[in-house]
Amino acid sequence: MATLNVSNHKSDILSPEVLRFLEVLHKTFESRRQDLLTARIARQKALDNGQLPDFLEDTAYIRNDDTWKAAPIGPGLQDRRIEITGPVDRKLVINALNSDSRIFMADFEDSTAPTWDNIMYGQINLRDAVRNQIEFVNPNGKTYALTEKGKETVLMVRPRGWHLDEKHVSVGGRPMSGAIFDFGVFFYHNAKVLIEKGHGPYFYLPKMESHLEARLWNDIFNVAQDMLNIPRGTIRATVLIETILAAFEMDEIIYELRDHSAGLNVGRWDYIFSFIKKLKAHKQYVLPDRSHVTMESPFMDAYVRLLIKTCHKRGVHAMGGMSAVLPIKNDDEANKVAMEKVRQDKLREVKAGLDGTWVAHPDLIPIARQVFDEYMPQPNQIHVRRDDVHVTAQDLLDINVTGDVSEHGIRDDIAVALAYMESWLNGKGCLPIHNLMEDAATAEISRAQLWQWVKHSAQTIEGRSVTASWLLELLAEETHTAKASSNRSNDNKFDLASQYLATQITGEENKFDEFMTSLMLDDIVAVQEKHKL
Template identity: 65%
Template sequence: MPFDSKVPGLTILAKVTPAQAEILTPEALQFVATLHRIYEPTRQLLLQRRQQRQVELDNGRLPDFLPETRNIREDATWRAAKPAPGLQDRRVEITGPVDRKMVINALNSGAATFMADFEDSNAPTWENNINGQTNLKDAIHQRISYTAPNGKQYNIRKDGKIATLIVRPRGWHLDEKHVLVDGQIISGSLFDFALYFFHNAKKSVEIGLGPYFYVPKMESHLEARLWNDVFNTAQDYIGMPRGTIRATALIETILGAFEMDEIIYELREHSAGLNCGRWDYIFSFIKKLRQNPDFVLPDRSDISMTTPFMDAYVRLLIKTCHKRGVHAMGGMAAQIPIKNNEAANKAAMDKVHNDKLREVKAGHDGTWVAHPDLVKLALKVFNEHMPQPNQLHIRRDDVHVTASDLLNTDVKGAITETGIRANVSVSLIYMEAWLRGLGCVPIHNLMEDAATAEISRSQLWQWAKHGARTIDGTVVTPKYLLKVLDEETQLLAKSMGEQRFQASKMIQAKAYLATQITGQDYSDFLTSLLYNDIVELEKVQAHI
């Protein structure tokens, strides 16, 4: 029997277990339906606006600061909300998907906050999403525990020294195809936000920490305005004072970088600052400017935070945040500890140390790590150079960033066969794991999520589109890349063994990747491209 939502007009097309039904209550689903009915038309208009802006970029128009919002940027008098309880000191934030063991380990890690992620480090299967909601509800109500298959027990610390929970819903572009309202597929963003908020907002206030969110992948201040409207409606719906919610906006699109002031302004009573979503930012830079040969970039490994367009983005973000009295959060250290190789592990940890040292000296108020073992390392750097809770007093009035600075591709580096093969390998391995329901995967001693896979496949597309040359003179053609794809797939098959390879999703991943690296077809997001393959509907395919 299909699940009865008991909400007129709302249909759930997935199988629902008794435990999941405790999340999918009629009251919670009524809230989901209400937000959908109010805000889905605006979401669709904003997604159409994205496509219109892409056409303009494809025709040669470069991003620039908006003349119509100049007064917001130049008005030095307005400020956003003061830091909320549990968010004054955010010197180290750990991030990760919403599986039960990860949630417990992250809360116990010693980090100031934990960003529980329904987005880039989570493959949005129905099980992952709904079970993740259960895990976060249990965490907020401090009753979460986990028993591993080997019998090991995991529980949250009893001394109260657990990380402040911040939740990242999916971006505006992603759907939740397991749920229909009035016959229409709903927004993944609203679904994730609504369920978490409905079940946990009042308890968050009771414990004095939240509800707090990260909002991802916005391309304009109008998309931030939509979030702010959703927050106000949600707070009104349950009788919570407006401004109780706080949200940190990830600046991880090149278009968003030109509207930092405006994004904070739209969210101002709910704003907790901005974050340098560095990997998605590189992806967005390539994606949005992919038709323009002036923006062809070298190997991913040559693009660092000191690359001119990345350095300008960081300096502008810190200046903008501190001017408005909110936190400027640094980016992700993707390295993970390397076991059984002391020299390689030391080199990786030195990279993390140097990255965090650069961030704290630049004026960031905190940083991200992806692995619990990196928390102490990052804390040590920030504690040494930032003894106070944050650096909001560092105004960076010396910074003046122009549009050309944000588009400066004077990058030292080259395209190499090694870089091409690494991009193919990372894309294949990540896509295969994602199709199996894993959104966060260790690859080549880095914790890779959707953002790094996006960089890899987008670079391949860009190089093929513009006939780029490698450092040894090889022209990167579609035929060449498809040959490399065949070879890298064979190498993976050999390393995995025939039986494991055939049982994997590698052939499926290869078929998808082949459509994305010829300089012709290009999907806006890999997650959108692959999503139908992880959708499991009771009333199959008729609605998608």
């Protein structure tokens, strides 16, 4: 029987029936998850030894077969022009559902630090929202509740990636997969209620690196549906293409999930991080300052065009990504410039043929909606086949990006990574920095760039070689500045965040963790165990 390492939890969210359901999923699939994680390590070693990503020879028959299609579009998913995303905080869930978006993607992954409170209350919040029973009262007495529109918004859930464990639940002494836990708890409680509402259990699947990882999800879906006597194919899942390796297996990923597929998404920020991480040993793939790596960069443009062509060929949605720009208060001129950047970003997406886009703030919805309504009056653009697109492996690796490495860019990367890691250690998975919404993906770009620049002795535009000792000096300066300006002088965690970041920016082969969230996980688990539900 699964062991729950908490006591006195405040709901039946983890009833004995739910734990038995999770136990079956764990025992059936955990060994495959571990094998796939081991395969990731082997693949990284091959890349570090000189191999470059390429399309798979043994699955060419799937890519070249024009006859197969994915399942028909799920109920409520025909028109996905605006999707809002955010963490599973109770007030934010209500606000997102009440916004003028068509879909809310509730995120247990990059924008949620997986403390036990965050995960458990997140599941409670979504269960209440599915039943239209969610309310929140602010300390000032203001009450938040679902509007009639909010009750109709389609809900999608993003569980954690395959690499993260849920250490509060173990089976046979081994921690459960965070992905299986997030999916299983939500699915058990809400699948049938969602079906009754006319939608269904819908998911976003993050950070996959191969079609075999998609096959694992598909098998989990089938077993879960069978256990609850729900017809196979009821689940729909959109896969975020946010790793460079997955970009070479898009057809195969849709194929593995074809009975459950709701398309693919342009996971732009994680994709840039993955590009750096997977090709970190290759000097020819050193990127300039993060601000210069845009969606117009050749490798990013090729990735988007291939994603659209692949999805529409298979009859599923190709979903756009999220602009990190946020509204700027108290500066009308700066806000006007920022909002124009958002408009241009969404205009590029709809003209390319994407079927919808993401926003992280309700104030951005009118801008995105105006653009998509003008250029996509119909529910989607799946009919736009993009037969003109021919993307090669070389195109997906083309980093002919204009820009330099600069001290300003280095300091910015340090500041972003440090601030995000400190926030994460305090249990918050996203925060605004410099009028941009930063989450784990954008912080990972910063960390990876710093390591890459040291590894390959990058030269700044000012003429200085990037060394580990210099970055550690800058980190000390930025840590001092962050602590001095923090409004939490007594309980901030900048020193701890700085200690972690210092281990990641030296350019040393054995000092670059796969994910910063895995690196810091034990700290927030240890903190959370002192405050058990």
